[in-house]
Amino acid sequence: MDRRKTLKTLLGGAVGTALFTQVGCKEGGDPVPASAGPELETRGYGLRTAWEAEREERINDRRFFSDFELETIGVLADIIVPAGEDHPKATDVEPSLLEFIEFMAKDQPDVYQVRLRGGLAWLNAESSQRYAGKAFIEATPEEQLALVDDIAYELPEEEEATSPLRTGVDFFDRLRFLVVTGFFTSREGIAYLGYVGNQPNVWEGVPQDVLDKHGVQYDPELLPKYVDQEQRTVTAEWDDRGNLIT
């Protein structure tokens, strides 16, 4: 089986392959078409040192989660980030959130591998017990939510050490972090959040309505000292005492 191809299908189309194209596949299989979007003017994401590049090649040559595990993560991810009025569900954002989770499991194995894999196994055992032998992904949406509701909240302090749900709570916490971070760092997540930076601009200060809303203002004495953006392309000159004269 071409493991990478399966993962590719699972992760959904060309977007899922973008990151793999950076280092290519060592083990044969289809040559993956370069699918870098217009924002990637170069392959990769800025210079990696040789050891970083080699490390990444090793990571991308292996696969950690099984198809079944990834599918389960996908169902959970869509529960954590379902579609909303102004954003798609987790498995529909770009680039692929599942691919990010798969990558992190190999990038920070000590942090993620046992906790996620063990947690998934716990989840399936729990689901099987509760729902007549059904794996989590085979349970009905209502059953899935009922189980998630039991592990999605912090346990009361007195139950933390003994609760049978401890493993599940810990697992869900870790997975939720990855899904949420993955969502808010995706194209759609950034748009949903409303981050509007990362582009050349001219800082003119806090908008007046925001100043008013928060009851603060610029000190009138300091205003003349701040950069006059009209003059920013005029070469700086000073008098002998350090007063800017241009």
Added chain:
Amino acid sequence: MPIQCKSKKNDKTYDVVIVGSGAGGGMTARILAENGLNIAIVEAGPWFDPQNKEEKTQLRWPYESPRRGASTTRPFGDYNAAFGGWELPNEPYSTVGDTRFEWFRSRMLGGRTNHWGRISLRFGPDDFHRKDLDGLGTNWPITYDEIKPYYDRVDKMIGVTGTNEGLHNDPDGFFLPPPKPRLSELMYTEAAKKSGVPVYPSRMSILTKKLNDDRGVCFYCAQCSRSCAVYADFSAGSCLIFPAQKAGKGQVDILVNCMAREVMTDESGKATAVSYVSKDDRREYEIKGKVIVLAASACETARLLMNSRMKGQTEGLGNSSGTLGRYLHDSTGANAAAFIPSLMDRKRYNEDGVGGMHVYTPWWLDNKKLDFPRGYHIEMGGTMGMPMYGFGGGHQAIQKILNYKVGGYGNPLLEEMKSVYGAVFYMAGRGESVALYDNYCEIDPNSVDEWGIPTLRFHYNWTDNERLQAKHMQETFRGILTDMGGEILSPEYTYEQDYGLLAPGAIIHEVGTARMGDDPKDSVTNKYGRLHDVPNVYVNDAGSFTSQADKNPTWTIMALAMRNSEHIVSELKKMNI
């Protein structure tokens, strides 16, 4: 065309061979090149130019990184322009006993200036003679007045924002106009003033206004740590090394991927060359110079000297005083953060601003009236910044403050996170520690790196001088954050926890390992950074600092390197070396 040569056999004798291309090495190269000397730079890392499209990380989105910018391989995240970190593969260092020391190294042209914080504070008059004021440590062999002209020239050559405030120990300079504060910085200013803590426009080496034709003007992307592709922030490559190459008077050869091993000396005790290993072919070479300048960063320079043997000096070159590696000290650091409920549901606009804070607080109190001897300055911030790996990670602490159910999923959780975006504010103190003989680095007899070069081990402990200062920081921060309407997120630290003091080295202002002084018996260099023991070897990095101030070190590294370099030019002219 500038020459950028890889290592190869080279029989030339340069006027000056410089080891390291960071703040100290870069300034040295520029001054010497402008004076027409033939120089070679030996740099352990690869070539780096932030303008190179292939290498550029500026303006990339988090999703362009497969780990969404996580700090797995780079401590400050995937897009940080550091080729290095707290650990370098196959180049270890160690600590002794209960020492906690952290050493940040970057191996690349320009060194750590490619991704530093750009906070550019000159030292003040008091900082050069603290011993006179509190009886601790040692006075510098130079005064503020002696170094002031060099600070002024660094200001004009490199560019730094700020305002002339007439402060006694945070002197005026030649400043570019500062950017207007951000919203949270205005709130900080109000709250701080209530506690009598002054706030001024920040002093950052970022071009808010045109400085010359070689460099662009800041376009407010907040990403100086990624190294600015239009050269609007200070990096040693773009502002010092490339101009040195362009100066066109003398020869400037740059040997990248070459790791200096040893300073070679002759029978008479003069240095003749630097031996280095080329990382490309792993062979050993030598490069000859009439003068050798070490600027590999304070601890690397000490290491290089310790690993250099000379007849009659078994403890390392230039170490007849026994102080080489001693008096190592870093700035102190402690932090606190708060959630500011009044910043919930903020109106969205682009508040990236420059790569760092727009205001700052210099040390404002009199230590004579306090239970610790030295001061600190305050850095701070909190913005609607670019979401990166880690986003949402602190949400549960905020849920607790807001009495929400802790945990959750689905659109309600996303809405919560959206509503608290940009509502966390942090404060960080960076203070002066007292340099001590017993805090030091030395060669670890049992360890070499992959180049066969013996490595360093560190001995370092904080004292109550630093602990009580950190206690004061914590109290001040909590007071101001509370006055901002904030709910404190950081734990409260005890004496046993050093009041939250970070490990020595963690602030990355390590200095003092080859300190300057008039007395060759208790210092390594003279006031021009020249080794007392070897007349043609100079230390042009923070190794030569007699004491760190409650400021960051880099502006002073460059002012001293400029001064030392002009001394070299004049000594060479006078045929003294």
